Amino acid sequence: MKNNPEDKKILKKLLKEAGITVDGSKPYDVAVHDEAFYSRVLRYGALGVGESYMEGMWSSKQLDNTFVRVFEARLEDKIKSNAGLLFYLARSRIMNLQMGKRAYKNAQSHYDIGNELYGPMLGKTMAYTCAYWEWGAKTLDQAQTDKFELVCRKLGLKRGMKVLDTGCGWGGLSIYMAKNYGCEVVCFTPAKEQIKFIKANSKGLSIKALDTTWQDFQTTTKFDRIASIGMMEHVGPKNYRAYLTKMKSFLKEDGIMLLHTIGGNKSSLDIDPWIGKYIFPGGVLPTIKQLSTAMEGLMIVDDWHNMGFNYSKTLLCWYNNFKKSYPSLDHDKYDRRFYLMWEYYLLGTSALFRTRSAQLWQVVLSKNGVAGGYRSIR
Amino acid sequence: MKNNPEDKKILKKLLKEAGITVDGSKPYDVAVHDEAFYSRVLRYGALGVGESYMEGMWSSKQLDNTFVRVFEARLEDKIKSNAGLLFYLARSRIMNLQMGKRAYKNAQSHYDIGNELYGPMLGKTMAYTCAYWEWGAKTLDQAQTDKFELVCRKLGLKRGMKVLDTGCGWGGLSIYMAKNYGCEVVCFTPAKEQIKFIKANSKGLSIKALDTTWQDFQTTTKFDRIASIGMMEHVGPKNYRAYLTKMKSFLKEDGIMLLHTIGGNKSSLDIDPWIGKYIFPGGVLPTIKQLSTAMEGLMIVDDWHNMGFNYSKTLLCWYNNFKKSYPSLDHDKYDRRFYLMWEYYLLGTSALFRTRSAQLWQVVLSKNGVAGGYRSIR
Numbered sequence: 001m002k003n004n005p006e007d008k009k010i011l012k013k014l015l016k017e018a019g020i021t022v023d024g025s026k027p028y029d030v031a032v033h034d035e036a037f038y039s040r041v042l043r044y045g046a047l048g049v050g051e052s053y054m055e056g057m058w059s060s061k062q063l064d065n066t067f068v069r070v071f072e073a074r075l076e077d078k079i080k081s082n083a084g085l086l087f088y089l090a091r092s093r094i095m096n097l098q099m100g101k102r103a104y105k106n107a108q109s110h111y112d113i114g115n116e117l118y119g120p121m122l123g124k125t126m127a128y129t130c131a132y133w134e135w136g137a138k139t140l141d142q143a144q145t146d147k148f149e150l151v152c153r154k155l156g157l158k159r160g161m162k163v164l165d166t167g168c169g170w171g172g173l174s175i176y177m178a179k180n181y182g183c184e185v186v187c188f189t190p191a192k193e194q195i196k197f198i199k200a201n202s203k204g205l206s207i208k209a210l211d212t213t214w215q216d217f218q219t220t221t222k223f224d225r226i227a228s229i230g231m232m233e234h235v236g237p238k239n240y241r242a243y244l245t246k247m248k249s250f251l252k253e254d255g256i257m258l259l260h261t262i263g264g265n266k267s268s269l270d271i272d273p274w275i276g277k278y279i280f281p282g283g284v285l286p287t288i289k290q291l292s293t294a295m296e297g298l299m300i301v302d303d304w305h306n307m308g309f310n311y312s313k314t315l316l317c318w319y320n321n322f323k324k325s326y327p328s329l330d331h332d333k334y335d336r337r338f339y340l341m342w343e344y345y346l347l348g349t350s351a352l353f354r355t356r357s358a359q360l361w362q363v364v365l366s367k368n369g370v371a372g373g374y375r376s377i378r
Numbered sequence: 379m380k381n382n383p384e385d386k387k388i389l390k391k392l393l394k395e396a397g398i399t400v401d402g403s404k405p406y407d408v409a410v411h412d413e414a415f416y417s418r419v420l421r422y423g424a425l426g427v428g429e430s431y432m433e434g435m436w437s438s439k440q441l442d443n444t445f446v447r448v449f450e451a452r453l454e455d456k457i458k459s460n461a462g463l464l465f466y467l468a469r470s471r472i473m474n475l476q477m478g479k480r481a482y483k484n485a486q487s488h489y490d491i492g493n494e495l496y497g498p499m500l501g502k503t504m505a506y507t508c509a510y511w512e513w514g515a516k517t518l519d520q521a522q523t524d525k526f527e528l529v530c531r532k533l534g535l536k537r538g539m540k541v542l543d544t545g546c547g548w549g550g551l552s553i554y555m556a557k558n559y560g561c562e563v564v565c566f567t568p569a570k571e572q573i574k575f576i577k578a579n580s581k582g583l584s585i586k587a588l589d590t591t592w593q594d595f596q597t598t599t600k601f602d603r604i605a606s607i608g609m610m611e612h613v614g615p616k617n618y619r620a621y622l623t624k625m626k627s628f629l630k631e632d633g634i635m636l637l638h639t640i641g642g643n644k645s646s647l648d649i650d651p652w653i654g655k656y657i658f659p660g661g662v663l664p665t666i667k668q669l670s671t672a673m674e675g676l677m678i679v680d681d682w683h684n685m686g687f688n689y690s691k692t693l694l695c696w697y698n699n700f701k702k703s704y705p706s707l708d709h710d711k712y713d714r715r716f717y718l719m720w721e722y723y724l725l726g727t728s729a730l731f732r733t734r735s736a737q738l739w740q741v742v743l744s745k746n747g748v749a750g751g752y753r754s755i756r
Contacts, residue, residue: 134753266675288670288679296667297644300734304682309751356678356747369734373687375512378754 008038010085018073020066028065032058042089050274050348054340063343064316067351115193117334118170120325121318126170126197129230129260130311130360134378140317143310148176151227153377154303154364155258157181161224164250166214167231171198171207177227178205186221188212214243222252232261232291233283237269240286240294248298248367256366257299261286263308263359279345285358295365302374303364308353311360315350322346386416388463396451398444406443410436420467428652428726432718441721442694445729493571495712496548498703499696504548504575507608507638508689508738512756518695521688526554529605531755532681532742533636535559539602542628544592545609549576549585555605556583564599566590592621600630610639610669611661615647618664618672626677626745634744635677639664641686641737657723663736673743680752681742686731689738693728700724 012022021029032038034057040048052058060066079085122128123141131143132150151173157163159182165174168187171194177183188210189195198209210217214231226247235243247257264285270276271283288304295301322342326334352358364374390400399407410416412435419426430436438444457463500506501519509521510528529551535541537560543552546565549572555561566588567573576587588595592609604625613621625635642663648654649661666682673679700720704712730736742752 265678287674289667289674292666292670296665300643300737301666301682302684304679304684305754306680306682306752308747312751356749356751359678359747369686369737371734373734374684376683376754376756378756 003035003039007042011038011041014075018069018075020069027061028069030058030060030066047273050344053344054337064347064351067348068355071351071355071357121321125172127172128169131314133310133313148173151258152177152181155225155256157183162221163225164223166228170194173227173229174207175202178207188217223250224252224255226251226257229260232286236284237290244294244298253367259363261361263361278341299365300369302366302370303376305362306359308359312350312354315346319346381413381417385420389416389419392453396447396453398447405439406447408436408438408444425651428722431722432715442725442729445726446733449729449733449735499699503550505550506547509692511688511691526551529636530555530559533603533634535561540599541603542601544606548572551605551607552585553580556585566595601628602630602633604629604635607638610664614662615668622672622676631745637741639739641739656719677743678747680744680748681754683740684737686737690728690732693724697724
């Protein structure tokens with residue numbers, strides 16, 4: 001790829017609109033280590049920004065704050081409303097297509113990356129979803145435990161209730177519900193390593209952990225409660241209604257479901273191309289419009305909590321844990337490029353939630369509306 | 379209109395499915411005083427039920443509980459899924475159309491009905507929207523004051539803030555905000571009587587009350603906060619986006635808007651025909667789907683509170699106040715038919731909210747998402 005000096009001029013100007021100086025002295029300024037950076041970004045867009053970071057072509061002392069400035073300046077909107085620039089970018093990309101297919105290697109499947117990475121990063125609870133900081137937690141472990149407790153209270157759990165935990169990850173919530181509320185929990189995830197982990201950590205508790213997907217999961221049990229935490233992001237917009245219809249069919253007439261999901265501000269059928277390629281293949285952020293369309297006539301929305309800002313802090317904790325544990329990881333498996341990829345992912349998404357460019361919702365659903373009215377818990 | 383004995387058989391069977399016996403002894407059973415009732419209902423549907431009530435053709439000792447049973451039995455769904463019955467009803471209605479146009483007199487415009495009716499019914503606050511009972515209020519006045527306070531806290535009001543109160547009714551909230559939070563309030567309503575009332579009750583307060591509609595309202599002021607309480611129900615689905623766009627244009631960059639509205643479970647472009655004819659001509663209940671479609675890309679949803687059950691109790695209070703004050707009202711103006719109409723309206727809608735067939739939402743909106751995250755207030 002040839003470096004076009006015009007590209008450098010344009011990108012520097014765009015960054016300046018966000019208050020970012022190339023090779024400037026502010027901690028959120030970017031240092032460019034390879035002149036090919038400019039053309040890469042203009043030709044590959046968001047994908048090019050991330051991939052050039054992974055290749056060490058640029059850096060920032062405070063990557064999250066660099067992103068905050070980019071998101072707050074709405075650079076994407078500015079590009080879209082600048083016809084001359086759009087034309088320039090389109091031409092760059094057409095030239096790129098003519099140059100043949102690209103050669104970056106796809107990421108491994110996100111959840112196979114290994115417990116030796118996730119363990120230190122996620123902490124004791126192994127919860128890989130947004131924690132809850134609004135009850136004053138001082139540590140990530142406490143904030144994740146507070147999130148479990150928040151979910152249990154919102155679901156109004158009682159001893160002996162049958163609970164389904166869909167897409168349960170390492171089972172932290174299932175274990176919490178069985179241990180602290182005496183519930184009979186069924187949970188599932190398609191990841192075999194996660195199932196093994198849950199079985200090893202739930203001895204003596206009423207937890208049935210199944211190695212399956214939501215499409216394949218079948219049961220004749222009717223559940224009092226369903227928790228769907230960090231699952232909808234992987235379901236895909238065309239399946240939202242099917243997913244909710246299936247969950248509803250498992251629910252008792254007076255049952256309650258809690259849907260915890262990242263949310264997007266603008267309906268789309270795909271995700272940021274870098275995130276889609278390296279972090280969450282097939283992931284899509286649902287919007288209120290998409291979800292409410294899927295819910296209408298099916299379930300009543302009893303509550304809709306936006307707690308997205310909590311994710312910004314959670315992701316920073318994960319990043320700090322990752323950074324601290326990185327020296328002791330196997331660097332053949334987790335090489336420098338992986339480190340930069342993971343840093344870019346955690347700090348970029350932290351900035352996304354800090355600038356309110358993405359949301360985190362907990363939605364309480366029931367078949368007929370909770371009798372006597374639902375009282376929100378915060 | 380000829381009475382068809384088949385109609386009586388069908389309607390009695392339908393009511394039985396809701397556990398209601400014609401001329402039975404339970405307080406929620408219905409007493410039929412005119413045999414024409416059955417054919418009227420089957421031919422005119424929801425409109426026929428209400429109009430026959432206004433004419434004294436039937437009654438119930440506990441009309442709200444009669445409605446609760448009808449809503450909980452989902453009679454409407456049952457009728458729609460019964461092909462034979464649907465055909466029978468369609469035929470009845472075609473015959474009805476051939477009988478020529480009907481002669482029921484339309485209601486007066488709802489808000490012109492007169493302060494002598496609304497005063498005793500609504501109580502001291504004159505608030506004609508859902509009250510808030512969840513802080514333990516023992517009286518309607520307290521529950522309405524708690525609602526005002528809830529709105530102010532959700533908006534995070536501070537002394538000196540400029541607040542716009544759209545569709546302000548008798549100005550209870552505007553007065554509360556100016557008096558208790560020291561805000562500079564601009565409010566509007568197209569009802570001249572309401573403007574007079576506000577002016578008489580806001581001496582010495584920073585309240586500018588304008589006699590206008592949301593379409594005609596213009597200002598160069600940028601507001602810190604906007605309260606839209608019980609307004610969206612009158613805006614109409616095709617105007618939701620225009621309404622929100624206009625409100626957004628009045629809002630400061632870090633402003634917050636609170637949208638308080640009745641909500642429907644199923645998207646529609648009209649309302650129950652009886653309610654539409656006698657109570658709220660042109661009213662439509664928005665759904666989450668319709669609202670979120672209008673909001674997407676325009677405003678960020680910071681919170682979505684469903685407090686619908688509170689309306690059931692509020693409407694019962696209004697009914698009891700109305701009933702108590704009725705003897706002292708002018709019976710030439712408020713005749714027996716008006717009494718029955720008003721009773722049917724208040725008790726029917728109370729049952730609607732009690733059975734969760736309608737919702738009451740308070741939605742917090744901002745231009746970019748509240749910086750630092752929005753904390754829900756309940």
